[in-house]
Amino acid sequence: MKEFLMTDEDFSSISQRVYETCGIVLGPHKRDMVYSRLARRVRANGLTSFAEYLALLNEEPNTEFSHFINAITTNLTSFFRESHHFDFLHQQVIPELKIKHRTDKRIRIWSAGCSTGEEAYSIAMTIANAFPTDWDVKVLATDLDSNVLHKGQEGVYNSASVTGLDSEHLKKWFMCSSDGTQYKAKDVLRSRVFFKRLNLLEPWPMKGPFDVIFCRNVLIYFDKETKDRLFDNYHQLLAEQGYLFIGHSETMGKEHLGFKNLGKTMYQKVAQI
Numbered sequence: 001m002k003e004f005l006m007t008d009e010d011f012s013s014i015s016q017r018v019y020e021t022c023g024i025v026l027g028p029h030k031r032d033m034v035y036s037r038l039a040r041r042v043r044a045n046g047l048t049s050f051a052e053y054l055a056l057l058n059e060e061p062n063t064e065f066s067h068f069i070n071a072i073t074t075n076l077t078s079f080f081r082e083s084h085h086f087d088f089l090h091q092q093v094i095p096e097l098k099i100k101h102r103t104d105k106r107i108r109i110w111s112a113g114c115s116t117g118e119e120a121y122s123i124a125m126t127i128a129n130a131f132p133t134d135w136d137v138k139v140l141a142t143d144l145d146s147n148v149l150h151k152g153q154e155g156v157y158n159s160a161s162v163t164g165l166d167s168e169h170l171k172k173w174f175m176c177s178s179d180g181t182q183y184k185a186k187d188v189l190r191s192r193v194f195f196k197r198l199n200l201l202e203p204w205p206m207k208g209p210f211d212v213i214f215c216r217n218v219l220i221y222f223d224k225e226t227k228d229r230l231f232d233n234y235h236q237l238l239a240e241q242g243y244l245f246i247g248h249s250e251t252m253g254k255e256h257l258g259f260k261n262l263g264k265t266m267y268q269k270v271a272q273i
């Protein structure tokens with residue numbers, strides 16, 4: 001017997017609100033996950049059922065809604081996850097960008113759906129020292145979930161989170177707490193990354209162009225229509241010959257003629273759609 005009643009109608013209202021707000025599709029197989037993540041919010045608000053919780057969301061959307069969305073998002077990430085993207089960035093993309101931007105000296109990379117920042121900091125570590133100091137090099141890191149953005153901005157990770165970093169990276173870019181359990185990204189690394197809240201389904205304030213966009217393990221939660229719309233938008237915001245990296249289980253349909261598939265979930269903008 002579960003602590004709170006969640007009817008079929010409650011689950012379908014929750015799924016509908018999540019889909020409309022942030023594009024995440026919650027099929028019937030996600031029902032237990034939704035229950036356990038939102039039961040915390042039902043309890044925190046002193047309520048006794050999901051029907052009461054849904055009523056609260058309607059009555060006080062400003063106070064509870066961000067907790068609701070933050071509870072639903074899946075934020076699994078790690079440093080140098082899918083490391084071939086960072087190898088490609090280092091070996092192929094950086095040398096190209098050095099030539100391409102030798103006059104304007106401006107490099108922009110976007111981590112879209114950055115979660116707690118490991119992806120954005122991995123990009124920043126990869127591009128650090130690659131460009132002369134008078135170049136304007138920035139990593140934009142965006143996510144819908146305000147909790148993960150806050151953690152990314154703080155740049156503090158526990159020892160389990162930094163297992164993907166070798167000792168050289170750790171020493172160079174992080175400060176270890178006196179008890180050895182926490183690692184804080186040094187200011188020199190944090191100053192390269194700009195965290196901003198952005199729902200990918202809402203209008204994007206950035207004008208671009210971006211040289212590289214990472215949107216990895218985010219599209220997996222969306223339906224084809226949303227994914228196609230995002231691919232079109234990424235195409236528009238990418239510089240000519242810019243790169244798009246997606247997650248290991250994600251694909252782009254063949255109909256996106258504006259991208260050349262480079263294999264290993266890497267794409268390059270080839271022409272206007």
Ligand SMILES: C[S@@+](CC[C@H](N)C(=O)[O-])C[C@H]1O[C@@H](n2cnc3c(N)ncnc32)[C@H](O)[C@@H]1O
Pocket residue numbers: 021022023024073074075076077078081112113114115116119142143144145148198199200201215216217218221247
């Ligand atoms: C599994 S994490 C992926 C993190 C990182 N990109 C990686 O591959 O390790 C997915 C992230 O996408 C974010 N997300 C989901 N829907 C979103 C939306 N509509 N707009 C912006 N971010 C979204 C979630 O909050 C979550 O932090």
